[in-house]
Structure formats: structure tokens, C-alpha cells
Amino acid sequence: AQSVTQLGSHVSVSEGALVLLRCNYSSSVPPYLFWYVQYPNQGLQLLLKYTSAATLVKGINGFEAEFKKSETSFHLTKPSAHMSDAAEYFCAVSNSGGSNYKLTFGKGTLLTVNP
Amino acid sequence: NAGVTQTPKFQVLKTGQSMTLQCAQDMNHEYMSWYRQDPGMGLRLIHYSVGAGITDQGEVPNGYNVSRSTTEDFPLRLLSAAPSQTSVYFCASRRQGITVEKLFFGSGTQLSVL
Numbered sequence: 001a002q003s004v005t006q007l008g009s010h011v012s013v014s015e016g017a018l019v020l021l022r023c024n025y026s027s028s029v030p031p032y033l034f035w036y037v038q039y040p041n042q043g044l045q046l047l048l049k050y051t052s053a054a055t056l057v058k059g060i061n062g063f064e065a066e067f068k069k070s071e072t073s074f075h076l077t078k079p080s081a082h083m084s085d086a087a088e089y090f091c092a093v094s095n096s097g098g099s100n101y102k103l104t105f106g107k108g109t110l111l112t113v114n115p
Numbered sequence: 116n117a118g119v120t121q122t123p124k125f126q127v128l129k130t131g132q133s134m135t136l137q138c139a140q141d142m143n144h145e146y147m148s149w150y151r152q153d154p155g156m157g158l159r160l161i162h163y164s165v166g167a168g169i170t171d172q173g174e175v176p177n178g179y180n181v182s183r184s185t186t187e188d189f190p191l192r193l194l195s196a197a198p199s200q201t202s203v204y205f206c207a208s209r210r211q212g213i214t215v216e217k218l219f220f221g222s223g224t225q226l227s228v229l
Contacts, residue, residue, distance in 0.1 A: 009155065032215050034217075036218075041222070041223075042222055042223075043119070043205055043207075043220030043221050043222050043223055044158075044205070044207075044218070044220045045220070046217040046218065049215060049217065051214070051215050090157060090158065094215070101215055102160065102163070102173070103160075103218070104174075105150075105157040105158040105159075106157050107155055107156060107157040108157050
């Protein structure tokens, strides 16, 4: 079975501050991990994905995430928050790759950016 | 450059009514899926399809039917709507391949069942 736990349903930061959104996974095999972002009244968009290559993954809009097997974590970070980063962020896991992969999503973390 | 198109955007039903949520993609994606999003629950997979004529159940399939007669379309049917089906529904598609392809999401259908 595979699952992800996102710590904190709501994170609030000031503009220019570090963004840290936490995700821990559970998987019986080496996982594939993803972060998706959902802006208000829109569908989800892929930010970045980890597929067993480099452990530090860079995504769009200045976000990056580091895969840490020893901690079973895949936290999302951005050095300096922008107002436009306000959105809901979802971590997701798949325990298989290729054509048969199915994603299990976390419950989401709402990011608020204060001016 | 349409991507994944869902209709309608909003719908209100009475308990027991039936309806079909439409999903169409123009990217020739083999894989299509339906998720529901509920507050504090994240997204949960309802049904998915890996090609025309092939469908399978996801995590929460009860109360929903799907079919896949063409590559482009993947409608979701509620045969007898219940208040527990009040949710936001997302259709998503991707290519099938040897690599892990990203999902493309539609903009969602907000359904209320009274």
C-alpha cells in the first residue's frame, strides 16, 4: 500500500520568506513522488516529480523538493515566497512507474502568502 | 490548445436524479481518470481507463459508472445522486508510456446534491 501524509493543512508565510511544505510517504517499494499545485477554481498542475534519478528535484516557479529515503520525506521548498504562490499544494505517491502507475494524493496544504 | 475539457462547471441535482459529467481531451492520451475532491480529503480516484473499451475501478467507485468508447471522451455517470456525492470532480489524462508521464487536469465540475 502507498500513502502520503502532508503535515499542516494550512501554512502561512510572509512575502519573501522561505516556503516549506512537508510531505512524508509510505511505500513498500521505491516510490515515485510528485507535487501538484492547485490555484483557486482551477485543476491541478504538476510542479515537480521524483522518479529515482537525482534526489534534489527542481520544478517550475522556483520550487524544489528533496527526496530523503532515511526520513521517508519529500518536502517542498522555495527560498522566497511570492504573492502568486498562494494556492493549495498536494503531494502524491505512486509505487510503480511506467504505464500502470496510479497516484495516491495527500490531503493538501493551503499556502497563504501575507504582504 | 484545449487540453482537458469538463462540462458542466456547476450542477445542482436533487437526490435520486441522474446525470453525466462530460470529459474530453484532445491530446490523444490513452489514460483518463476521474477524481473527486472533498475538503480535508485530498483527491480520491473514482474510475480510470487505459484506452478505449477498457475501464477499471479506483478507490471510491460506488455510485458511479464510466465508459470509454473513444480515446477522446470519458464520461462519468451518476445513476441516482446522493448528498454524499456533493463534491468537486476532476477529470485527468496522460500519455501511457515507459516513463512516468504527468497528469493533465480539467478545471473541475462542482456538483451539489440536495
